[in-house]
Amino acid sequence: xxxxxxxNALTGWLMVSPLAVVLFIFLVLPIVMIAVxxxxxxxxxxxxxxxxxxxxxxxxxxxxxxxxFVNTFKYAILTWMFTVVIGFxxxxxxxFHIRSLTWQVALFLLCTIPFLTSNIIRMISWIxxxxxxxxxxxxxxxxxxxxxxxxxxxxxxxxxxxxxVHIYTLFMVVPIxxxxxxxxKSLIEAARDGGANGAQILWNVIVPLxxxxxxxxxxxxxxxxxxxxxxxxxxxxxxxxxxxxLISNDIxxxxxxxASATAIxxxxxxxxxxxxxxxxxxxxxxx
Amino acid sequence: MTRYTARNGLSRRTLLKTGVAAxxxxxxxxxxxxxxxxxxxxxxxxxxAFNDIATKVQGDLGITLEMTALDSDSVTQRVATQPxxxxxxxxxxxxxxxVWPTGNxxxxxxxRIANYDKIAGTFRSxxxxxxxxxxxxxxxxxxxxxxxxxxxxFIQEESGWMTLIPTIYNADTLGxxxxxxxxxxRNWSELLNPEFxxxxxxxxxxxxxxxxxxxxxxxxxxxxxxxKGNMTKAEIDLTLGIFTEAKKNGQFxxxxxxxxxxxxxxxxxxxxxxxxWSPAITAVRAQGVPCIxxxxxxxxxxxxxxxxxxxxLKGAKLDAAYEYINWYLSGWAGGFLMRQxxxxxxxxxxxxxxxxxxxxxxxxGKKSKGDIVSPQGSKLEGPGAxxxxxxxxxxxxxxxxxxxxxxxxxxxxxxxxxxxxx
Numbered sequence: 043x044x045x046x047x048x049x050n051a052l053t054g055w056l057m058v059s060p061l062a063v064v065l066f067i068f069l070v071l072p073i074v075m076i077a078v079x080x081x082x083x084x085x086x087x088x089x090x091x092x093x094x095x096x097x098x099x100x101x102x103x104x105x106x107x108x109x110x111f112v113n114t115f116k117y118a119i120l121t122w123m124f125t126v127v128i129g130f131x132x133x134x135x136x137x138f139h140i141r142s143l144t145w146q147v148a149l150f151l152l153c154t155i156p157f158l159t160s161n162i163i164r165m166i167s168w169i170x171x172x173x174x175x176x177x178x179x180x181x182x183x184x185x186x187x188x189x190x191x192x193x194x195x196x197x198x199x200x201x202x203x204x205x206x207v208h209i210y211t212l213f214m215v216v217p218i219x220x221x222x223x224x225x226x227k228s229l230i231e232a233a234r235d236g237g238a239n240g241a242q243i244l245w246n247v248i249v250p251l252x253x254x255x256x257x258x259x260x261x262x263x264x265x266x267x268x269x270x271x272x273x274x275x276x277x278x279x280x281x282x283x284x285x286x287x288l289i290s291n292d293i294x295x296x297x298x299x300x301a302s303a304t305a306i307x308x309x310x311x312x313x314x315x316x317x318x319x320x321x322x323x324x325x326x327x328x329x
Numbered sequence: 330m331t332r333y334t335a336r337n338g339l340s341r342r343t344l345l346k347t348g349v350a351a352x353x354x355x356x357x358x359x360x361x362x363x364x365x366x367x368x369x370x371x372x373x374x375x376x377x378a379f380n381d382i383a384t385k386v387q388g389d390l391g392i393t394l395e396m397t398a399l400d401s402d403s404v405t406q407r408v409a410t411q412p413x414x415x416x417x418x419x420x421x422x423x424x425x426x427x428v429w430p431t432g433n434x435x436x437x438x439x440x441r442i443a444n445y446d447k448i449a450g451t452f453r454s455x456x457x458x459x460x461x462x463x464x465x466x467x468x469x470x471x472x473x474x475x476x477x478x479x480x481x482x483f484i485q486e487e488s489g490w491m492t493l494i495p496t497i498y499n500a501d502t503l504g505x506x507x508x509x510x511x512x513x514x515r516n517w518s519e520l521l522n523p524e525f526x527x528x529x530x531x532x533x534x535x536x537x538x539x540x541x542x543x544x545x546x547x548x549x550x551x552x553x554x555x556x557k558g559n560m561t562k563a564e565i566d567l568t569l570g571i572f573t574e575a576k577k578n579g580q581f582x583x584x585x586x587x588x589x590x591x592x593x594x595x596x597x598x599x600x601x602x603x604x605x606w607s608p609a610i611t612a613v614r615a616q617g618v619p620c621i622x623x624x625x626x627x628x629x630x631x632x633x634x635x636x637x638x639x640x641x642l643k644g645a646k647l648d649a650a651y652e653y654i655n656w657y658l659s660g661w662a663g664g665f666l667m668r669q670x671x672x673x674x675x676x677x678x679x680x681x682x683x684x685x686x687x688x689x690x691x692x693x694g695k696k697s698k699g700d701i702v703s704p705q706g707s708k709l710e711g712p713g714a715x716x717x718x719x720x721x722x723x724x725x726x727x728x729x730x731x732x733x734x735x736x737x738x739x740x741x742x743x744x745x746x747x748x749x750x751x
Binding site: 278280297 | 746
């Protein structure tokens with residue numbers, strides 16, 4: 043009976059190898075390349091292979107780096123807070139208040155409609171809305187809520203976080219909804235029979251059982267926000283920066299080694315954040 | 330024999346060629362290109378990438394022009410890192426200073442440029458008129474010539490080998506919304522005037538932005554640069570320091586990187602004073618919003634654009650590229666761009682393609698007699714209007730500095746990045 047077992051092992055290896063090869067070529071190699079380039083030297087228009095720590099020295103020596111990393115975390119945390127509250131509420135409504143599966147699917151598809159246009163269009167459409175003479179300000183003035191246009195609506199941290207929440211909430215809704223749909227309804231009935239009120243059921247039954255979904259959504263949102271550069275540039279009118287912008291500025295000024303160094307530090311930071319998140323919840327239960 | 334024909338736009342060179350060809354009883358030169366399906370890929374800054382030009386080239390020469398419009402930094406990147414992705418680089422002179430030493434472009438033989446002698450003095454000797462001073466910064470003539478077909482250096486006199494053939498240029502200043510400011514603006518220092526807190530903007534392209542900043546710093550009386558176009562590290566720190574402080578105090582509403590962003594900022598009233606480019610002013614006005622390209626006492630920050638050939642061009646494609654460049658300088662394109670508010674590098678030939686009234690308004694700074702219409706057909710000015718800043722000589726004669734690439738460029742770029750991130 044030894045032969046089939048060998049074959050099994052071989053089939054197993056063969057089956058994972060296409061994915062492994064693809065990941066190696068398109069994920070591992072580029073990252074290794076970025077790591078290598080981050081030690082290179084640069085002059086005005088050429089990049090010279092070398093092994094020196096200038097790029098990292100400049101990065102850690104500049105006070106701007108720290109502000110920018112703080113900013114990146116600020117956007118990530120704020121966006122996470124709003125998306126988790128909105129995402130949980132929407133998913134909860136869909137999963138527990140809508141009784142028929144047809145309606146659940148229909149309403150769920152409704153949530154995805156904004157995704158029929160591109161990220162950039164959804165984001166840029168905020169600009170005329172929030173501007174000094176935009177719809178939001180003129181409406182508020184005509185209602186008598188304010189006398190002067192509100193300046194902080196656009197080109198501010200507010201508009202950046204607003205755009206992030208708008209773009210990324212669905213990434214929170216989907217995994218949470220998915221987990222909630224798997225919760226055994228009899229558990230809720232049992233809790234009800236045991237005398238728990240609505241809030242207690244929510245807090246002691248549903249939230250713990252939804253944690254893996256929340257965590258998957260969190261990983262989506264946090265990594266997307268931390269890696270973004272375009273939303274921050276457009277919505278802040280280039281007034282604030284996160285790490286992604288630092289990298290994109292470097293690239294546009296042909297400073298590839300410096301951009302690579304920043305990218306490596308960002309990658310390590312994001313991996314640490316995900317590592318910490320995974321400590322809290324075992325998401326394998328979901329997979 | 331008429332040497333220039335306004336009607337069909339033939340340059341002296343093509344005219345001669347056509348004459349010779351006709352005499353020999355063979356097809357006229359343009360037909361050759363039509364038969365061989367020559368495609369030239371032109372990568373450049375958005376300032377001169379107009380489909381109208383591509384269409385006209387197709388009609389006149391039979392050359393298909395594929396234009397890619399990018400922002401200045403992206404073009405620089407493209408030319409420096411992807412030499413096979415373009416045939417013609419339509420770039421600015423400061424970009425040339427950055428990318429020329431990479432060897433990705435080839436020099437042009439001025440003896441093959443029909444209108445070489447008529448190119449404005451600014452691009453040859455550096456002097457607009459024989460008596461004028463040369464402004465600070467990367468003046469076009471300092472990076473306009475090289476030592477030979479494969480030269481990687483810059484030569485300070487007319488060597489017969491040009492790096493870029495100048496196409497358009499202009500004198501830039503601040504754009505303002507007169508209806509929202511309601512008082513005269515005379516100095517660059519107004520950009521940082523607290524009166525405009527949260528309503529000012531500057532462009533986020535380091536080589537250009539730093540020059541605007543230098544004009545402001547000098548105008549404020551904070552510092553007088555020995556050479557704005559070549560700052561020391563300390564001067565860079567000082568300049569960006571002043572602007573970082575202003576940024577932290579909320580002086581700026583936004584920074585812009587592309588032409589249309591600047592138009593939107595101004596037209597929507599988010600910004601009332603900002604660095605701007607001439608056609609952006611035209612675009613704002615075309616929306617019916619008042620906007621002035623305000624001449625300032627300290628003078629203009631100028632720029633020049635030109636077309637260079639990719640090193641890889643050879644054979645028929647190279648000939649076609651020369652043909653295209655000769656066509657460009659022969660007048661139609663110049664006239665088209667002059668009506669956008671730019672100046673043509675060969676004004677003489679452009680004149681043939683503009684009405685006397687248009688020439689008077691755009692070039693001579695005279696009062697318009699009839700409507701001034703943009704090349705796309707929208708009305709820009711009625712009768713009796715005068716161009717902001719006046720005539721060509723008044724505007725280009727008051728240039729204080731050129732967009733620059735400094736010796737300390739590397740340092741400046743890093744500091745600029747910090748300023749944007751601060």
